[in-house]
Amino acid sequence: MRGDTSIGGLGNSSFASLAPAPASAEEAEPWVRGELIRSLMRASRGGYIFSAVLMPAMVVLCWGHVPAWQLLLWFVFGAATTIARVWMERVYLTRYAGRSARTQERFIRRHRYLWNASALTWGLAVALFFERAPQSHQFLCWMIVAGAATFPLNSLALYPPLLRRFVNTLFVTVLAIVTLRLLEYGLFTLHFNHGFLLLPLFHWWLLLRAGRRIHETARNSFELLFHNHILINSLTQQRQAAVSAVAMKNRFLASAAHDMRQPVLALSLYADWLRNEPELVEEIAPKIVRATHAVNALFDSLFDLARIDSGQVRLHIERVEVAQLLHDLELQYRPVAEAKGLRFKVHVRPGTVLTDPVRVRRMIGNLLSNAIKYTNEGGVLLGARQTAEGLRVEVWDTGIGIARENLRDVFLEFYKVADHAGTSDGFGLGLAIVARLSHALGHPVSVRSRLGRGSVFRVALHDAVEAQAQSRASGAGAVG
16 A cells, blocks of 8 residues: 555654653763864964964064074975965865764874974974074073964864864973073073073973863853853744643644534434424433433543543553453444445454553554444454564555545544544544553554555564553653
């Protein structure tokens, strides 16, 4: 048959809770890492622009005190490093900015040597001026190196491995050059206070400590942003669900009032008729009984839906013999089918399932009742078969069928397929109850149908664990 859909434990939005599960640490972590790297790359431009501005200032301060070829070599190395970082940033923006955190991290690790090169540039600058330029120039050069080490802190702290690589390379180079100069000139020939030598070590420690604080703050901010996004999306979905629930309730009440009016009006007419013509009691009494049964059936269905939706259904899970279940249903529905001139066949398959026998019988019984109601010729088949996922009960009919576009909607309350023969005398609640019980018991329902040829409804009898079944029964109240 063409046209199929499924509901129940497989996530039908008609009765499953729309509120998303809270975001876990595993879900947040990749997003946060990716955002930290993206922020690092956005902020890195300021670092190499700052370096490009400071390098000429360093050359000017050292000019005339250092061989020109040394200044030129240092400047070319620094310029090449800056150009390489510009190229690397362009590659990242065009190919990697929108990729996963793991891919971005691989890109950063592949180009991490560029940060080593930047740090080495400023570490080697100390060799140009230390104990070679006038003291005033040396002081300014030390300030430039300190600025070059500090300025990228806010960006590099977003990815601690890069910060450690940059800072460690810079200060190891600085300390190595200072040590070589001390060995060359002697400790007591320096032109400044010896305590000054402790400043690079203090600066080194301070940058690493400040970097950790900045990283923690940035990470916490992104984690908060992530969970805010989740919360906003959740609230938006819940608001939409609430609006939909209100609209559904309004349609529900309108349809209930409409469907109740007909049998109640009939009762009123029959009562007036009986009062005026009491001798017709034998003719009118059966009609009154039928109208009363119709009202009772509507109320029973409404109460069933209300109990399920409010989570007041107390399930009694036990081991049920499927063959006995089908036999009981046969005894109940075979006379109804044969009274309508239909064949009623049963195909029994032995097996057991953990479920609520009363609810599962009501669930399959509603499918049988619908099959008989909408079948005028042919018959109905109730059968069970063993599948890879377990036992499955099927209800086949040769009735009017359902169009593909209506398959999902037939499980909604009071829904009736327009222009379908036989739909005017029902309330449209049978399949809605099937959908609720399917979700509560964890027995997914699927349907395939072909217009004018018939339908088949399948119920997968998965074992229901009582605690989970109770939870699903309570969750059905979210549908409204």
